[in-house]
Ligand SMILES: Nc1ncnc2c1ncn2[C@@H]1O[C@H](COP(=O)(O)OP(=O)(O)O)[C@@H](O)[C@H]1O
């Protein structure tokens with residue numbers, strides 16, 4: 170069976186593609202619940218005060234979901250623990266965490282990653298990374314409409330988002346927990362354009378077949394409605 174994790178900047182299309190892919194492959198989606206995250210709005214209101222607390226919140230939920238996914242197998246996660254340090258390091262680099270918080274964070278992350286090493290299935294099978302430019306990211310953030318993510322809420326978010334894109338480049342290049350592939354989120358509108366959606370699905374299934382995974386042979390879980 171197969172565990173696929175999505176990655177990519179804010180608003181890249183991770184949750185949307187997770188939904189499309191889980192229906193197409195007949196595998197179980199795991200979504201990171203954001204809108205009931207009590208710390209996220211606090212962070213955007215006061216990043217220096219809440220960066221560490223938010224990161225511990227995310228790390229905890231991601232540890233739980235990656236363990237579930239690796240235990241249950243044959244599912245798709247819209248974001249994973251592997252990007253957690255990217256966000257915290259970036260916030261630490263811009264002075265939003267004390268050295269004690271950084272030290273505590275990395276000790277906690279190290280312990281959690283060690284625990285994953287003890288799992289029967291230690292890593293996902295495939296990382297699907299959605300690349301987007303700054304302009305596309307902002308367009309998608311506006312479209313999704315979370316108030317605290319908008320540039321109009323805080324003008325410093327422009328630098329924050331541009332920095333995030335700069336951090337993602339080496340993160341993806343250095344990612345080595347599993348095979349990986351990139352989707353061009355600027356070019357492929359898998360939400361409104363059926364031809365683009367099929368291109369994305371074909372790119373992912375071709376990669377899975379290249380890895381010896383044959384999605385057409387997977388028995389479909391009965392509790393998931395498969396789209397034709
Ligand atoms: N490839 C795409 N083309 C056009 N719109 C997209 C695309 N992917 C996502 N969107 C839209 O952008 C917004 C953010 O998508 P979402 O899946 O929530 O991103 P993420 O989970 O990466 O934050 C949503 O309104 C979604 O409909």
Ligand SMILES: Nc1nc2c(ncn2[C@H]2C[C@H](O)[C@@H](COP(=O)(O)O)O2)c(=O)[nH]1
Nearest residue numbers: 178179180203223224227253256257318
């Ligand atoms: N400080 C952090 N913020 C994070 C992290 N993961 C996600 N986020 C923020 C970014 C968005 O505002 C929101 C949802 O992210 P999407 O990529 O799903 O749009 O949460 C993190 O680890 N640290």
